[in-house]
Amino acid sequence: MSRTYRATGINLRTQILGEADRIVTILTKEYGIVRAVAPGARKYNSSLGGRTAMFVVNDLLIAKGRSLDKITQAQTIKSYPGLVKDLGKLAASQYLAEIALCQGLSEQPQEELYELLNEHLRRLEELSSQKKTSVLALLAHGLFQLLALAGLTPQVQACCLTQRPLRPDFTDPNWQVGFSITAGGTICLTAWEDLKKQQTLPNFARTQTWKHHGGETPQNQATLPPQSTYFLPLNHSLDWETTFHQQETPALSGRLNAKELAMLQQLSQSEIMQDATRDGGWLSVEQILRQYAQYHFGRPIRSAALIDSYFAANHDATL
Numbered sequence: 375m376s377r378t379y380r381a382t383g384i385n386l387r388t389q390i391l392g393e394a395d396r397i398v399t400i401l402t403k404e405y406g407i408v409r410a411v412a413p414g415a416r417k418y419n420s421s422l423g424g425r426t427a428m429f430v431v432n433d434l435l436i437a438k439g440r441s442l443d444k445i446t447q448a449q450t451i452k453s454y455p456g457l458v459k460d461l462g463k464l465a466a467s468q469y470l471a472e473i474a475l476c477q478g479l480s481e482q483p484q485e486e487l488y489e490l491l492n493e494h495l496r497r498l499e500e501l502s503s504q505k506k507t508s509v510l511a512l513l514a515h516g517l518f519q520l521l522a523l524a525g526l527t528p529q530v531q532a533c534c535l536t537q538r539p540l541r542p543d544f545t546d547p548n549w550q551v552g553f554s555i556t557a558g559g560t561i562c563l564t565a566w567e568d569l570k571k572q573q574t575l576p577n578f579a580r581t582q583t584w585k586h587h588g589g590e591t592p593q594n595q596a597t598l599p600p601q602s603t604y605f606l607p608l609n610h611s612l613d614w615e616t617t618f619h620q621q622e623t624p625a626l627s628g629r630l631n632a633k634e635l636a637m638l639q640q641l642s643q644s645e646i647m648q649d650a651t652r653d654g655g656w657l658s659v660e661q662i663l664r665q666y667a668q669y670h671f672g673r674p675i676r677s678a679a680l681i682d683s684y685f686a687a688n689h690d691a692t693l
Contacts, residue, residue, distance in 0.1 A: 510656035529559030542632035
């Protein structure tokens with residue numbers, strides 16, 4: 375990278391620096407995450423003032439610095455003024471921006487991430503302000519797509535234990551499916567209950583691996599406890615290693631009813647069906663995906679607190 379470089383990027387975070395400057399965290403197509411100083415951006419007559427606002431897309435000329443780069447020129451290409459005029463849209467946009475910052479890399483092209491984030495911000499801005507539930511639907515869709523781009527897509531079409539397809543049963547009002555973060559997605563509750571019962575049986579799900587250097591296989595290997603490894607000295611007439619494994623019962627992170635599972639499965643599509651955005655239950659889906667994202671990124675999503683306070687009063691979410 376030369377001392378001065380051009381980049382196209384969207385502002386995702388700002389921070390006050392000194393009396394008049396501002397540090398801007400930018401997701402650029404060409405160089406990924408860039409943190410740069412906008413000198414004098416907080417002055418009343420600064421040309422960088424509006425261009426360093428949240429969710430503004432700029433064509434930038436940036437000079438390399440020792441610790442922080444410096445924005446020398448900025449020309450606005452696009453902005454999303456509708457996002458800051460609606461609290462629900464703003465909360466959802468900040469949420470998606472935080473996820474993008476979690477998975478974005480520095481000094482590497484991030485064109486796919488840049489384009490995907492801009493696409494979901496555009497959808498949020500174009501949404502009618504009266505459709506609060508639709509904001510949650512688009513948020514969940516954006517979160518799922520960002521996870522997919524990072525290679526962290528949860529398995530939602532089949533059971534993680536049996537690999538059998540899961541189809542929502544709308545005829546049974548009590549029908550549910552489990553979701554396990556550690557297992558990687560949805561779980562058939564019947565299979566999960568069967569696994570719990572089997573673990574109480576002796577010698578449950580034992581598989582044996584033997585490595586021999588001489589002699590015969592011991593006859594009493596079945597008496598060894600599971601999940602253990604045993605060694606004999608190398609100078610012994612028979613040196614061997616045995617390992618027993620048993621399948622652990624994954625912990626459930628939540629439960630989803632038929633409608634919520636159907637919503638979750640729709641998120642793998644590039645577009646959400648229009649009628650789906652009018653259904654309730656999106657808060658439950660978002661909260662499941664939120665826990666999943668926090669687990670894999672290893673940090674809490676701070677913007678989610680605003681989502682809870684803004685939407686939870688109007689939605690019942692049972693996890």
